[in-house]
Amino acid sequence: MKKHLASASLLLIFFIAYMTLYRHVVIFHEQHHLFRFSLDYIRETAHQQGFTAPCAAFLAQFGYYPWLAALIWSALLTGVYCMTRAFLRRVAGFNDSLQLSAIIPCWTFFSTVNIDGSLNQFVIVVLSALALYCISLVLPARKRVISIPWKPLPYLAPAIIAAIFGAFYLYSFHPVTVTLNGTERTFNRQEVKVQKANEELMVKAAQAVRRKDWDEVLKLSDRQAETGVKNHLMLYFRAMALYHRGELLDRIFEQPQSHGPNSLFFPWKADKNRAEYGGYIYEQLGALNSAIHWEFEALVGWGETAYHLINLSRYYIETGKPKQAEKFIHPLKQTLFYRGEARRLEEQKKNGHVPGLRDALANVKQNPADFDPVRFDNVLNIGADCKYILLNDPDNEMARQYMLLIFLLANNIGVFYDNLCQFYQPDEPLPRIFEEALCLVRLNYGSDRLAADGFKISPEVDAAYRAFLTEKQKGRFTNFTPEQRNSLWYYLSFVSPSGNQLNF
């Protein structure tokens, strides 16, 4: 019992840490690697990235079931501990009562929970420990063993190991991923705690978006707002979640939209980090050509990971390109955990349709036989793309809400109003923030124009506007009520990155 106490406690600590503190990182690794049982894959990956890369991908794949990865990774790290300990005993004749052998696996553990890193280090450590252990087996064992002559020491092994682990936890510093924070600066130690928590929330939110767990996304974005960190990615996710909850136009200003219209999307830059997440919105809008563009760039940047392969397969099936879809389904068939998904995709390929996915621009013809002028994505402002979608897919509510909201967030009240007239029937109930915008339109165009176009401002909104103006004139910004802070007027006066100038 005494003999195995240290290794058992180490195994337990690692397992619990992987399953609690770092469960999201285990999933992150799985989503950014894809091991395939194919000699061609192994050969090519080893050639391009070194021999540890396919081994790392092999280990990462178990993150499909986080408990399984946690168990295997913990067992391997514990194995490193045992082999190091055995090596020290056989070669140096040193009985490691102080559990110094736990330092290497603990250090390795913390290298695996860094989402900017890979598992290559892990692989190297495991293989090195194995090699040392094998060497120690062929060397003659030391007859005299050096030991600290304090009998209770072995019983304190769990405590010593926990202390070593705790020390690493407290002093470990992971560079927070550039992807999620949009910054490359180095954080000082005081900021690390906040950034670690922030990173965790964003990784979890990204995973929740992939699961389409919109309640969880909102919960995480609320938690992130409490940390005081402003983050583009989280605003983007939050807007998406609010739309799917039917609350986008009511709750958009609950959190300061500090990125203006960009809060709703990522302007395209040839950057693999943006490519990873930027395509989500296009899939939901039904702009599958654009979704393919983003997803393909993500695949080029991040490699053939399951998520990108599945998405590309789905998009190509839905846009009627089964041969292209087939190419992305094939690697999934060679994996341990995505074979079922590959079978599902094969079925969808036969049917030519993916449940839950639609091509809003399917009817737009751009070929020589039926030649329409070409139309290109506006990669810097999704508002124009939303309008194009809406013109071709008039019932696309997401495109309608996003388009009008983007005009408001860009201070373009005049354009907003023109499009409101085009895409809203006067008898349709208007969301509160659109009525708030009408107050500004009235100031510029006059009540007669509004009346002529059939739009009305409710007395409640009218009164609220007057109250807001009164408060604003006082110049005491702290006195605004939560309702006033949650208004378009507040955003345009104090938050908009374009300043408080309105465009008509």
Add this chain to the structure above:
Amino acid sequence: MKRFVIPLLSLILLLGACSRPVTPSLHTLPAPALEPDYAGVTFPVNIAAPTFMITDSASAWQTQIGRCGADPEITVSSGADGAVTIPLKAWKKLLASAAGDSIYLRFAARTASGEWNQAPDIICPVSADSIDRYLTYRLLYPGYELWSAIGIYERDLESYVQKPILENKDFDSQCINCHNYAANDPTKGMMVHVRGKDGGTLIARNGKVEKISSSFQGANHGATYPSWSRDGRFIAFSANQIGQTFHSAGSKPIEVIDQAADLMVYDVENHKAYSADTLTGTHAIETFPNWSPDGRTLYFCRAFVSYPEMAEQHADSVHYDLCAIDFNPANGQFSNFRTLYDAAADSASVSFPRVSPDGNWLMFTRMVYGNFSIWHPESQLCILNLRTGQWRELSEVNSPDAVDSYHCWGSSGRWFVFSSKRLDGLWARPFIASFDPQTGRATKPFALPQKKPEFYRTFTKTFNIPELIQNPASANASELLNAIHSQQPQAITLTK
């Protein structure tokens, strides 16, 4: 011991029985579909054996191959998957014996009742003209703006061996593009652009590698699409300002647009560069230069852009004509500009003019608009008779609804390779076809043979810029890599 002997002998006998050719009792099977399609193609005598999938369904297949009028020399048995791998050694022997003649592919399928049914023979001529032994290409994901692993490779067409010439994993994942050779011979001249912190244009000649700056002093833009004269002295470059934009809908994913482009010629011996006002004005865009074999005429594409600052919005109204201009190697002067094919008047656009080694034919790609035909499914290869000025679509080569684009003549002018996306619509694959310089007619093309029959179904990288060469370019690999790391780019000044 005894208990192993009988099963082992049975197994050997069974295997022997399996590999013995079957004699079909029925002869009603239609010719099966092959993927890639090798039915009726003309093989060069020195090409590696094709491997393919039979896509019709049957529980088992037998493929026999032999010289026309003779017994089969190769018999391959396949399961229900229809994967056919032809032994390379036997294939080479067969082609050597059938050079100038034809071979047949004879397929038989096992029916549900267990009988074998044979299809009519598929006849494939074997040309006695060899194709250049090596094919070089760039392999990368068919992405748009991002890149990851990129490499330029050399494939031995007589086997399946592929060797890297340059791989960007060896120089910080920087981009490499536009590899080009003098007269299909890397020993005469080879060049490639490197884009990134170690950027420049690498020029390998006579066993030495030089790195010059891709941005010539006095030029409006950096050197882009190259063409090396056959004598190895001059490289013509277009100097392009390129933009990319993405189609919101329809079958084209991306449009690669010239916002501006000029032409210039670099003298690799004297380190001088030449151009002319005709080729550098802002009123027109000139791109894709290609030399006549005597190095005295440059063929290129030219378009007029009414709104250069809004090139993207008007992409579908940009039409490139096929033009030519004479060049005097003695003084670097240009003269006698002319339009060979006014594609704009035809509501069409051309790209990639490539002149045959005998100087009589010019192959180009024709599409509806723009210049980057590799993303235009309607793009088709065309051939222009330079003696008569007549052109036609190479219908014997083109696919009806997929990209047929970037092409390269072999050194003999009797073979050419081109990029086609006909297999799946997204990935460019090298296709090879023979060409008759007397008639200007080509034969049905075939996909570059691969070792594994399912290769083209599974390979997710695209073959970019296939170039046929006579000698291995991989011999330059270490010098090229060394030049990337160690040489500073040499400045070149443009003279007009």
